[in-house]
């Protein structure tokens with residue numbers, strides 16, 4: 001069977017982590033993490049926003065494996081401010097370079113530009129990366145169930161908790177959702193992107209949302225483009241979203257964010 005995109009990303013990411021540990025030993029990263037600005041409550045902010053209207057994790061995303069270059073004009077602090085001005089609840093910042101043209105510094109730049117809680121959007125395998133996330137200013141990390149074992153997921157989640165951060169647990173199917181529900185984190189991300197074909201379908205959220213137990217907060221991720229998409233997800237009880245490309249392609253990101261959050265049935269959020 002040919003390697004999936006996640007297999008390929010995991011292979012280079014493990015090499016990167018090994019190299020980073022040599023250049024910047026864990027003791028150095030932990031000292032930087034301890035000196036980082038206080039953690040901003042990520043899950044709580046999303047929960048509060050979703051109770052009043054929609055919770056939006058707006059993603060700072062320059063490029064992707066499926067679409068190539070998305071936004072050539074890429075000024076991270078300006079984008080972070082535009083998202084905040086447009087009403088985003090939290091930010092997601094891609095720090096992976098080979099596949100997304102992201103950078104670790106982008107997370108710090110975004111965090112310093114606004115007061116919103118920030119997610120480190122990367123492929124996490126090692127508690128070293130969790131400490132590094134905190135050192136860079138992250139308030140939440142992503143755990144992709146399709147790419148880690150149950151033991152690795154629990155180890156990453158524990159590390160996030162020890163640093164006071166939240167974790168967004170990402171799933172693509174019912175089996176991953178069952179595994180995610182065995183963890184402690186309340187934030188469950190349902191990714192609408194099929195990682196084999198790269199196609200997005202909101203049907204993934206429609207199908208999986210019904211299997212998410214009470215007390216967990218669903219975040220629908222990927223392929224969300226219009227206020228109608230958000231309203232459709234809300235019909236299934238999903239009121240929080242992770243959105244990148246459709247906003248990153250707009251000239252006026254603040255206005256586009258504001259427009260996206262305007263639900264015709266509910267008035268401006």
Ligand SMILES: O=C(O)c1ccccc1NCC(=O)[C@H](O)[C@H](O)COP(=O)(O)O
Pocket residue numbers: 005059061064065066067191193195198221222223224242243244245246
């Ligand atoms: O975006 C991709 O092409 C991609 C490919 C392989 C693994 C992950 C990928 N994206 C990560 C994400 O989860 C999205 O950046 C995020 O959900 C936002 O999606 P979108 O609004 O469709 O940009």
